Amino acid sequence: MTLLKRDPKAPQAWLGNLPVTSRYTFGLGGERFFRSIKDEGEILGTHCPKCDRTYVPSTIFCERCLGKLEEWVDVGTTGNVHTFTLLYENYDGSHREEPEIIAFVSIGDGGLVHRLGDVEPEEVEIGMEVEVVFKPKAEREGSILDIVHFRPIA
Amino acid sequence: MNERVAIVGLGWTGFRPVTPEVSYRELMYDAALRAYTDAGVDPRRDVESFVTVAEDFHEGTSIFDEYVPDQLGAALKSMHTICGDGLHGLATAYMLVRTGQFDIVAIEGHSKASNLLTIDEVTAYAQDPVLNRPLRFNTHFVAGMEMNRYLHETGTTREQCAAVVVKNRYNALANPSAPYGANLALADVLSGPMLSSPLGHREAAEHADGAIAMVLASEEKARHLTDKPIWIEGVGWCNDSPSLESRDWGQATYTQEAARMAYRQAGINNPLQMIDFAEVDDIYAYKELQTLEALGFFRPGEAGELTADGFTTPEGELPVNVSGGSLGWGHLLDATGLARALEVVLQLRGEAGARQLEDVEVGLVQSWRGIPTTSGAVAILSN
Numbered sequence: 005m006t007l008l009k010r011d012p013k014a015p016q017a018w019l020g021n022l023p024v025t026s027r028y029t030f031g032l033g034g035e036r037f038f039r040s041i042k043d044e045g046e047i048l049g050t051h052c053p054k055c056d057r058t059y060v061p062s063t064i065f066c067e068r069c070l071g072k073l074e075e076w077v078d079v080g081t082t083g084n085v086h087t088f089t090l091l092y093e094n095y096d097g098s099h100r101e102e103p104e105i106i107a108f109v110s111i112g113d114g115g116l117v118h119r120l121g122d123v124e125p126e127e128v129e130i131g132m133e134v135e136v137v138f139k140p141k142a143e144r145e146g147s148i149l150d151i152v153h154f155r156p157i158a
Numbered sequence: 159m160n161e162r163v164a165i166v167g168l169g170w171t172g173f174r175p176v177t178p179e180v181s182y183r184e185l186m187y188d189a190a191l192r193a194y195t196d197a198g199v200d201p202r203r204d205v206e207s208f209v210t211v212a213e214d215f216h217e218g219t220s221i222f223d224e225y226v227p228d229q230l231g232a233a234l235k236s237m238h239t240i241c242g243d244g245l246h247g248l249a250t251a252y253m254l255v256r257t258g259q260f261d262i263v264a265i266e267g268h269s270k271a272s273n274l275l276t277i278d279e280v281t282a283y284a285q286d287p288v289l290n291r292p293l294r295f296n297t298h299f300v301a302g303m304e305m306n307r308y309l310h311e312t313g314t315t316r317e318q319c320a321a322v323v324v325k326n327r328y329n330a331l332a333n334p335s336a337p338y339g340a341n342l343a344l345a346d347v348l349s350g351p352m353l354s355s356p357l358g359h360r361e362a363a364e365h366a367d368g369a370i371a372m373v374l375a376s377e378e379k380a381r382h383l384t385d386k387p388i389w390i391e392g393v394g395w396c397n398d399s400p401s402l403e404s405r406d407w408g409q410a411t412y413t414q415e416a417a418r419m420a421y422r423q424a425g426i427n428n429p430l431q432m433i434d435f436a437e438v439d440d441i442y443a444y445k446e447l448q449t450l451e452a453l454g455f456f457r458p459g460e461a462g463e464l465t466a467d468g469f470t471t472p473e474g475e476l477p478v479n480v481s482g483g484s485l486g487w488g489h490l491l492d493a494t495g496l497a498r499a500l501e502v503v504l505q506l507r508g509e510a511g512a513r514q515l516e517d518v519e520v521g522l523v524q525s526w527r528g529i530p531t532t533s534g535a536v537a538i539l540s541n
């Protein structure tokens with residue numbers, strides 16, 4: 005941790021910060037989801053027979069009935085744009101000239117938030133069919149970034 | 159058990175974009191002292207329990223609840239801090255009185271947003287660390303995607319959302335506590351820069367500093383302390399799935415359920431007929447429209463048109479955010495819900511000054527905890 009010091013821009017205030025580093029465990033449901041992307045190029049969901057819902061990404065429990073989920077389903081690598089946005093701010097709040105094109109892509113009864121690629125901002129529509137573009141297998145490490153983006157199905 | 163609970167004291171300080179000369183403790187102290195004076199209670203002698211709402215990352219201090227008691231008069235007394243919106247805090251204070259274990263309880267919320275220098279990163283830290291955060295999207299994208307789906311499902315337009323900004327910032331001109339009052343035209347809002355389309359920058363509330371405190375009392379104590387008790391007739395709160403992958407993107411289902419809970423307690427079966435005015439979420443302009451529909455005032459898709467027609471102005475049939483809302487007084491972080499409740503109490507007491515509504519008896523307060531949450535609360539107050 006840095007020592008507190010007076011803020012040169014606001015002499016009545018003191019500057020301080022805290023480095024926060026954590027380990028995150030994605031768990032049984034999440035780890036299998038990522039491993040199947042890495043090794044097989046497949047997106048996995050889990051199905052709740054009682055609620056007839058397919059969770060994507062896969063989870064080991066149903067958030068509706070709290071039942072344990074044991075039916076693993078390959079849900080394919082296509083979906084449709086449920087909603088999207090063109091984002092004009094960076095992570096730190098600074099302005100960006102070229103917007104990020106971001107969508108929630110419905111897959112099964114869930115889906116994934118990711119970038120859209122190979123498309124112009126003005127061409128994107130709700131309902132548009134899109135497919136996953138994975139990184140080459142050798143570069144995949146079992147993370148959400150193994151997906152480069154979704155792109156429209158030609 | 160105490161059957162009825164009233165708000166008997168009210169204090170606030172602010173709201174201002176920056177408060178460089180005072181600490182958050184002094185903001186809290188100022189608001190609390192005003193509330194105790196207003197209620198006519200001695201905090202050290204009369205107030206039996208204290209509640210604060212705060213989020214460590216907003217405060218820049220971990221285990222922030224340890225920093226709360228002194229400036230509220232709560233040292234060596236029953237107190238706790240909850241991590242939620244101010245309206246969740248009001249619900250908690252209400253329940254404490256209802257138990258019958260306490261007759262007088264204080265609730266406090268504050269914002270020192272001007273000291274939070276990396277607020278975008280702090281908000282992004284609330285995204286799922288494995289599934290969403292690695293994409294490094296500014297969290298406003300959640301609001302942009304929600305607004306887009308809401309417009310798609312209901313046929314609401316960007317112009318109708320902009321009408322919320324015009325109305326609320328105009329209302330704020332009559333509120334001395336609101337720093338963002340302005341007389342804007344629709345075109346001024348629509349021509350501003352994009353934030354996360356279809357959401358424009360001018361449709362998002364700017365931050366402000368301030369603090370709000372209230373004193374709650376059982377019926378017996380309330381009747382003794384004041385001739386203007388404001389009764390809490392019902393409170394409800396609810397969360398949708400936090401995950402971006404399984405939430406409802408178009409509708410504020412959590413507000414609908416929170417309202418159902420509050421309406422049941424308050425005996426409200428026709429909100430538009432039985433409620434005179436409302437202070438609701440407008441951290442982003444579209445949220446006011448989506449929220450009014452979730453609260454059952456209007457059917458999905460009606461709120462935009464009615465707002466553009468003036469139905470929700472102070473002179474309209476259902477005045478909404480007469481205070482100026484978050485767009486008018488600023489985004490007060492965790493204190494937001496208490497600021498909305500503050501306006502409803504002032505109106506019901508007849509102490510709202512230049513913006514006082516005529517003949518109001520029942521008011522609704524609703525609040526949302528902000529991106530990326532699906533956390534909302536509702537309270538029904540009456541005089």
Ligand SMILES: [Zn+2]
Nearest residue numbers: 052055066069
């Ligand atoms: Zn189930």
